[in-house]
Amino acid sequence: MIKIEYLTAASVLAFDLSDLGNEVRRCAEAGVDWIHFDVMDGRFVEQITYGAPVLKWVRKATQLPIDAHLMVEDPTKQIEFFAQAGADIIDIHIESECDTAACLKRIRELGKRSALAIKPNTPVEEAFRYLPLCDMLLVMTVEPGYGGQGFMADMLPKVTAAREYADKNGLKKLDIQVDGGINTETAASAKKAGANVLVAGTGLIKAPDMRAANSALKGTL
Ligand code: DX5
Ligand code: ZN
Numbered sequence: 001m002i003k004i005e006y007l008t009a010a011s012v013l014a015f016d017l018s019d020l021g022n023e024v025r026r027c028a029e030a031g032v033d034w035i036h037f038d039v040m041d042g043r044f045v046e047q048i049t050y051g052a053p054v055l056k057w058v059r060k061a062t063q064l065p066i067d068a069h070l071m072v073e074d075p076t077k078q079i080e081f082f083a084q085a086g087a088d089i090i091d092i093h094i095e096s097e098c099d100t101a102a103c104l105k106r107i108r109e110l111g112k113r114s115a116l117a118i119k120p121n122t123p124v125e126e127a128f129r130y131l132p133l134c135d136m137l138l139v140m141t142v143e144p145g146y147g148g149q150g151f152m153a154d155m156l157p158k159v160t161a162a163r164e165y166a167d168k169n170g171l172k173k174l175d176i177q178v179d180g181g182i183n184t185e186t187a188a189s190a191k192k193a194g195a196n197v198l199v200a201g202t203g204l205i206k207a208p209d210m211r212a213a214n215s216a217l218k219g220t221l
Contacts, residue, residue: 004196006034006191006217006218007033007197008033008198008217009032009034009200010035010204011036011136011147011179011199011204012038012058012200013147014147014204015145015205016203017090019142020054020061021057021061023173024058024062027155027205028063030213030214030216034064034089034151035058035062035066035067036199037069039068039069039070040145041071041072044072044144045071045145047145047146049080052078052082052087055082055086059085061099065088065089066086067087067088068092069179070082070092070093070096071093071119072093075097075098075103076084076106079107087112088112089112089113089135089136090114091115091116091117091177092095092115092116093116094122095118099128100116104116104133105133113135114133114134114135115137115175116131116136117140117179118138118140118156119140120140120155121151123158124137124158124161124162126202128162131207132171135173135174135175136176137175138178138179139155139159139176139179139195140155140178141155141190142180142181149156150181150183150199151180151183152181155178156189159193159194161181161191163193164194174195176196177197177198178195183202184213187216187217198217203217204217
């Protein structure tokens, strides 16, 4: 049996931003695999967070891969900025107002890993035709916009359907990421459903012992 390597991604949304560099280093020391950088534009979702100029500072503070989750109305131009700022993985939403296939291709052309994200109300089947252009599918397990929300267990069948589709269609290397309300318990059910990348804001950053929380998410504790 092939052993699946589970990866964790810590969400910057839960950081103490007055201490950004240290927060990033704390994640690396705890064994976190990626930094998840949530970008909100006040249009696609109601809040505004931060953009590529801030990602540059995260890049300066760490060697860890940076995963930029673009919750923006039109990511077309932002892809260029984030690639230049040093993102390694760029996630666009299928619900964004852009040419999805062209954006995914452009991300790869820039030498980055491409990811497609779907909101809770979007059927996973809508993402299938784009998967050959993706290195990762992001199944949102909360409504995007805020950290600290409750996990939507009814998203798990979407994860399973995506994993089955990927396996059947020769997309063995596709990462499937879950984002929102991930803690030790919900991570276990997401992994069982077929996810291999776990984003956690609250579950990692606010944990009393981040290293233990990270190991628990990965299932190595
Ligand atoms: C929500 C963001 C998530 C969020 C996760 O819109 O995409 O990445 O930061 O936070 P938790 O883990 O606290 O639900
Ligand atoms: Zn996110």
